[in-house]
Amino acid sequence: MTQRILIDPITRIEGHGKIEIDLDSYGKVSAARFQVPEFRGFEKFCEGRAAEEMPILTQKICGVCPIAHHIASTKALDDLFNVSPPLAAIKIRELIYHAFMFEDHLLHVYYLGGPDWLLGPDVPASQRNIVGLSDRMGKPFTSMMMAARNKAREIIARISGSALYPVFGLPGGISKSLSTEDRDFALSASDDMVSFARMSLNLFDKLLLKRPSMAEMMTDPLYYQPTYYLGMVDDTGRLSFYDGRIRIVDPDGTIHSTFEARDFSRHLVERVEPWTYMKTLALKDPDRGSFSGNEPAGIYRVGPLARLNVSSGISTPLAHAEYEKMMNYFGKKPVHHTMAYHWARLIEVLYAAERTAELARDSNILHSEVRTLPKPLLTERSGTGACEAPRGTLFHVYQATTQAMILKLNLVVATQHNAAAICRSVYQAASRLISDGQISEPITNRIEMAYRAYDPCLACATH
Amino acid sequence: MNKPKIALYWCSSCGGCEESIIDLGEDLLKLAQSAEIIFWPAAMDARFSDLEALADGSILASLINGAIQQEDHVSMARLLRKKSRYVIANGSCAHIGGVIGLANLHRPEEVLQRAYIDAETVANPLRTIPGSQPSSGAPLPRLLNRVRTLDQVIEVDYYIPGCPPPSELVEKAIFSLLENNLPPKGSILSENRALCHSCPRQDSLPERLSVQRFKRIHETLWNPLQCFLDQGIICLGPSTRGGCRSRCISANMPCRGCLGPLDGVRDQGAKSISFIASLIDETDPEKIAEIVSGIADPAGLFYRYSLAASLIRTRNKRLEQTD
Numbered sequence: 001m002t003q004r005i006l007i008d009p010i011t012r013i014e015g016h017g018k019i020e021i022d023l024d025s026y027g028k029v030s031a032a033r034f035q036v037p038e039f040r041g042f043e044k045f046c047e048g049r050a051a052e053e054m055p056i057l058t059q060k061i062c063g064v065c066p067i068a069h070h071i072a073s074t075k076a077l078d079d080l081f082n083v084s085p086p087l088a089a090i091k092i093r094e095l096i097y098h099a100f101m102f103e104d105h106l107l108h109v110y111y112l113g114g115p116d117w118l119l120g121p122d123v124p125a126s127q128r129n130i131v132g133l134s135d136r137m138g139k140p141f142t143s144m145m146m147a148a149r150n151k152a153r154e155i156i157a158r159i160s161g162s163a164l165y166p167v168f169g170l171p172g173g174i175s176k177s178l179s180t181e182d183r184d185f186a187l188s189a190s191d192d193m194v195s196f197a198r199m200s201l202n203l204f205d206k207l208l209l210k211r212p213s214m215a216e217m218m219t220d221p222l223y224y225q226p227t228y229y230l231g232m233v234d235d236t237g238r239l240s241f242y243d244g245r246i247r248i249v250d251p252d253g254t255i256h257s258t259f260e261a262r263d264f265s266r267h268l269v270e271r272v273e274p275w276t277y278m279k280t281l282a283l284k285d286p287d288r289g290s291f292s293g294n295e296p297a298g299i300y301r302v303g304p305l306a307r308l309n310v311s312s313g314i315s316t317p318l319a320h321a322e323y324e325k326m327m328n329y330f331g332k333k334p335v336h337h338t339m340a341y342h343w344a345r346l347i348e349v350l351y352a353a354e355r356t357a358e359l360a361r362d363s364n365i366l367h368s369e370v371r372t373l374p375k376p377l378l379t380e381r382s383g384t385g386a387c388e389a390p391r392g393t394l395f396h397v398y399q400a401t402t403q404a405m406i407l408k409l410n411l412v413v414a415t416q417h418n419a420a421a422i423c424r425s426v427y428q429a430a431s432r433l434i435s436d437g438q439i440s441e442p443i444t445n446r447i448e449m450a451y452r453a454y455d456p457c458l459a460c461a462t463h
Numbered sequence: 464m465n466k467p468k469i470a471l472y473w474c475s476s477c478g479g480c481e482e483s484i485i486d487l488g489e490d491l492l493k494l495a496q497s498a499e500i501i502f503w504p505a506a507m508d509a510r511f512s513d514l515e516a517l518a519d520g521s522i523l524a525s526l527i528n529g530a531i532q533q534e535d536h537v538s539m540a541r542l543l544r545k546k547s548r549y550v551i552a553n554g555s556c557a558h559i560g561g562v563i564g565l566a567n568l569h570r571p572e573e574v575l576q577r578a579y580i581d582a583e584t585v586a587n588p589l590r591t592i593p594g595s596q597p598s599s600g601a602p603l604p605r606l607l608n609r610v611r612t613l614d615q616v617i618e619v620d621y622y623i624p625g626c627p628p629p630s631e632l633v634e635k636a637i638f639s640l641l642e643n644n645l646p647p648k649g650s651i652l653s654e655n656r657a658l659c660h661s662c663p664r665q666d667s668l669p670e671r672l673s674v675q676r677f678k679r680i681h682e683t684l685w686n687p688l689q690c691f692l693d694q695g696i697i698c699l700g701p702s703t704r705g706g707c708r709s710r711c712i713s714a715n716m717p718c719r720g721c722l723g724p725l726d727g728v729r730d731q732g733a734k735s736i737s738f739i740a741s742l743i744d745e746t747d748p749e750k751i752a753e754i755v756s757g758i759a760d761p762a763g764l765f766y767r768y769s770l771a772a773s774l775i776r777t778r779n780k781r782l783e784q785t786d
Binding site: 008060166 | 473477480507510606680
C-alpha cells in the first residue's frame with residue numbers, strides 16, 4: 001500500500017510548484033516529483049508582434065528578473081538587425097545589468113532562501129520569512145538591506161523607467177543617455193552596495209560557516225550532486241553576466257566546450273515530461289570528458305554555483321578574493337555541494353556591486369550618443385541574445401520578416417537548465433530524510449531547502 | 464484583538480505584482496504588524512490546506528494577481544472569494560487580462576504545440592503535451608479555452624491597475640483597506656484621468672495634433688522633450704489611466720497602456736484606435752490606408768494588456784462558451 005505526501009504549494013520561490021513524494025509499503029521514498037503546474041505561452045503569443053516591442057513584451061515573462069529578459073531581448077534585436085550599439089549604450093546597459101544582479105540576488109538571500117540559513121531551518125514556519133528575519137536581525141540591519149536594494153533599483157529606474165517595468169532597450173542602443181546626476185547617484189549608491197555585499201558575506205561566515213550545525217549543511221551528502229556546469233565567461237574565462245561565450249565543464253572540471261551563444265542549440269536539447277509544464281534541458285553530447293558513474297548523463301546546472309565552477313576567476317578584486325576563499329574551503333573544483341549556491345550567490349552580489357562601481361566611474365558612460373539606427377532588413381533573419389540571468393543562462397532567439405515582424409521565437413530560460421538537477425536534489429533529500437513514512441515540519445522544510453538553493457524561477461522556466 | 468487577515472495569491476503571473484509589494488520595503492514590515500499575512504506562497508510558508516481550513520469570510524482581503532488561464536486558477540479564485548470579505552484584482556493581468564490575454568489570438572492547443580513540440584530546441588518524438596495524458600502523480604491543471612480576467616470568474620471588489628502597479632498604488636490600497644477607508648465597490652484604485660494630464664511633455668502639445676506618418680521606435684530618433692504623438696510615434700497616453708508617474712515617458716519611451724482604460728471605457732483597444740484615427744489628417748482613402756499601414760501589429764499594440772477584457776476577448780469564438 002503506497003502513500004503519497006504532498007507539499008503544496010512549495011514556498012519562498014518564484015512561481016508555482018508542488019512536491020509529490022510516493023512512499024512504498026516500507027515507508028521509504030519510491031519517487032519524488034518536483035511538479036511545475038504553470039504555463040503561459042510566450043513562445044506562441046509573441047509571434048506576429050513587432051520585433052522592436054519584444055524587449056517590453058518579453059520582460060513580462062518575469063517581474064523578478066525583467067531586466068534579464070529585457071537585455072537578452074535587446075541583444076537578440078542587435079543581432080537580428082546586425083547593428084552595434086555605441087560604447088556608451090553598452091556601458092549603460094551593463095551598469096543597469098549589474099545593479100539588477102545585485103538586487104535580485106539579494107531578494108533571494110533575504111526574502112526567499114535566506115531565512116533558512118540565517119534563522120536556521122528548524123525555526124517555526126511562521127517565522128521563516130522576511131518578518132521573522134527582521135525580528136531576529138533587528139530593524140537597523142533590515143533597513144540597511146532594504147536601502148541597499150532600493151538604491152540599486154533606483155539606478156535601474158532612472159534609466160529604464162522602473163525596476164519593475166524596464167523599457168529602455170532598443171536594437172542598436174538604448175532610449176536615453178546617462179545624465180551626470182544619475183551617474184553621480186549610481187556612483188554613490190555603488191559604494192553602499194559594495195559595503196552591504198561585504199557585510200552579507202561576513203554574515204554568511206558568522207551565521208553559517210562558523211556554526212558547526214549549519215556549516216555541516218554545506219558539505220552534507222544530503223545535498224551533494226555531481227553534474228556538468230554551464231555559464232557565460234569573458235574572453236579570459238572569467239565570470240561574466242552581460243556578454244561572453246558559453247562554457248561547459250565536466251563534473252571533474254575539464255572544459256567540455258566553449259561556444260558562441262548563437263550556437264547553443266548544437267549543444268543543448270529540451271525534453272518534455274508529461275507530468276510537469278517545465279521542459280528540462282540536457283547536454284546533447286555528454287560523452288566527451290572523463291565523468292563516469294551511475295548518474296544519468298547529460299545533466300548540467302546553471303546559476304551562481306555553476307558560473308563560479310566554469311569560471312577561472314572574477315575580474316573584480318574583492319569578489320575574486322571571496323571566490324578563492326570558497327574554492328579553498330571545498331578544496332576541489334567544481335564544487336558539487338548544492339548548498340554552496342547560497343555562498344556563490346553572495347560572491348556574485350559582491351562582484352555585481354564592484355562592477356557597478358567600476359562602470360559608474362567609466363568616463364565613456366556619459367557620452368550622449370546611445371543609439372545606432374538599424375538599417376531595414378533585406379531578408380528574413382534570425383537573432384540570438386544571451387546573458388546570465390541571476391538564476392542561469394538565458395537565450396532569446398527570434399526569427400523575423402523583412403518588415404521586422406516576429407515569425408517565430410524560441411526561449412530557453414535560466415531555471416529550465418536546472419530542471420533535472422532540481423528534481424534529483426529534491427528526490428535525494430526526500431529519500432534520505434524520510435525513512436519510515438513519517439514526515440513533519442521541519443523535515444518538509446529541509447526537503448524544500450533542496451530546491452531553494454537554486455533560487456528557481458518557475459514562471460521564467462515555463463514562460 | 465485579532466489582526467485582520469490578508470492573503471496574496473498569483474494565477475498566470477510573472478511575480479511582478481509580488482515584487483511591487485516587496486518594494487514597499489519597511490512599510491511591508493509595518494503591514495505585517497497591523498495585519499496577519501495568512502497566505503503568500505512567494506514569501507511565506509503556508510500551504511493550501513491551511514487556507515482551506517479557514518472559516519469563510521475570515522480573511523479581510525485577498526489580493527489576487529495574474530490572469531485566469533488554467534482550471535486551478537478558477538478554483539483558487541473561488542476559494543479565496545469564499546474565504547474573503549474583499550477580493551482585490553491586483554495588476555493588469557487580474558484587472559484586464561494583461562499580456563497573457565494575447566494568447567487568446569490562438570487556440571490553447573496551438574500554444575502548447577509550439578512550446579512542447581515545434582520549438583527548435585525541443586526533442587519530443589512522442590509529441591507529449593504535459594497534462595494531456597495520464598502520468599505519474601497528480602494531474603496537471605489544464606489550460607482554459609481562453610484567458611480570462613478575474614472578474615470574469617468571481618465577483619471583484621476593487622482593482623489596482625498597472626503592470627505591475629507602482630508600489631505606491633498598492634500601498635495606498637492596502638492601507639485604505641486596513642483603515643476601512645474605501646471608495647465605492649468596483650472602483651479602480653488610481654486617478655481617473657488620462658496619463659497625458661500628468662505627462663512631463665504635455666506643455667509641448669501643439670494646438671492640434673496631426674500625423675502624416677507613423678514611425679516605429681526602432682527606425683527613428685526622437686526629441687526627448689516633445690510629445691511622442693506630435694512626432695508620429697504612437698503613445699497610448701490619451702487612452703490610458705494615469706497614476707504611474709509616467710515611468711515609461713521618463714525613460715524616453717512611449718506609453719503602452721498598462722494601467723488600462725478610464726472609468727466608463729468598455730474597450731481600451733477600441734478607445735486607442737479611435738483616438739489614433741482622429742489624428743490622421745487626411746480625407747483621401749488611399750492616403751489614409753497608407754498611413755494606417757504604418758502601424759505595425761495593431762492587436763499587439765492596442766490590445767497588449769486588455770485583449771481578455773475587450774469586446775472581442777478571443778479569436779476562438781466557437782470555443783468561447785465551453786469551459
